[in-house]
Ligand SMILES: Cc1ncc(C[n+]2csc(CCOP(=O)(O)OP(=O)(O)O)c2C)c(N)n1
């Protein structure tokens with residue numbers, strides 16, 4: 001179980017994961033992870049989800065195989081990932097070297113009132129990713145370990161999975177654009193160039 005005083009703060013974790021992000025592509029799960037990546041600095045290389053709960057890992061996976069020369073980082077919540085555990089099996093089988101999945105594990109469904117998730121009862125997401133066949137999979141509890149995941153996400157040989165144990169704090173919202181058309185267009189333009197706007 002989480003002990004709040006000893007736990008990492010989610011925005012510190014995300015700021016470190018995105019430090020000197022260069023052209024890293026970032027997909028964020030709905031709710032708080034979306035606010036966290038926006039608090040670290042909105043970017044056209046961010047694709048923050050406003051819904052599609054359970055889809056973040058597979059969206060990141062699709063992006064990673066479509067853009068094999070780019071690095072892709074998915075930042076999502078434990079509740080969000082728990083909706084699509086099969087994604088871990090598919091990603092491990094396909095083995096994309098440029099994909100990292102970082103789960104901000106507060107052991108809660110934060111957005112809907114902090115109900116406990118399965119990880120509060122001990123479900124070991126990193127263990128599941130290891131068993132599925134991820135090259136690297138860790139439970140992360142310190143900033144030094146977050147930095148290691150940051151470096152793997154930016155330069156390492158993936159796929160990488162990190163279950164980052166964080167404080168179950170409810171923070172102020174930092175909202176990116178909420179219009180899906182705007183988010184999609186700016187992301188496509190950033191990744192594919194102006195020509196993508198006419199396809
Ligand atoms: C299909 C679906 N089910 C439920 C919801 C409601 N919902 C939105 S965010 C959320 C909790 C997300 O929890 P988590 O991914 O752990 O993020 P946290 O806020 O805890 O960081 C829930 C249940 C939804 N938007 N879509």
Ligand SMILES: [Mg+2]
Nearest residue numbers: 077078079108
């Ligand atoms: Mg959560």
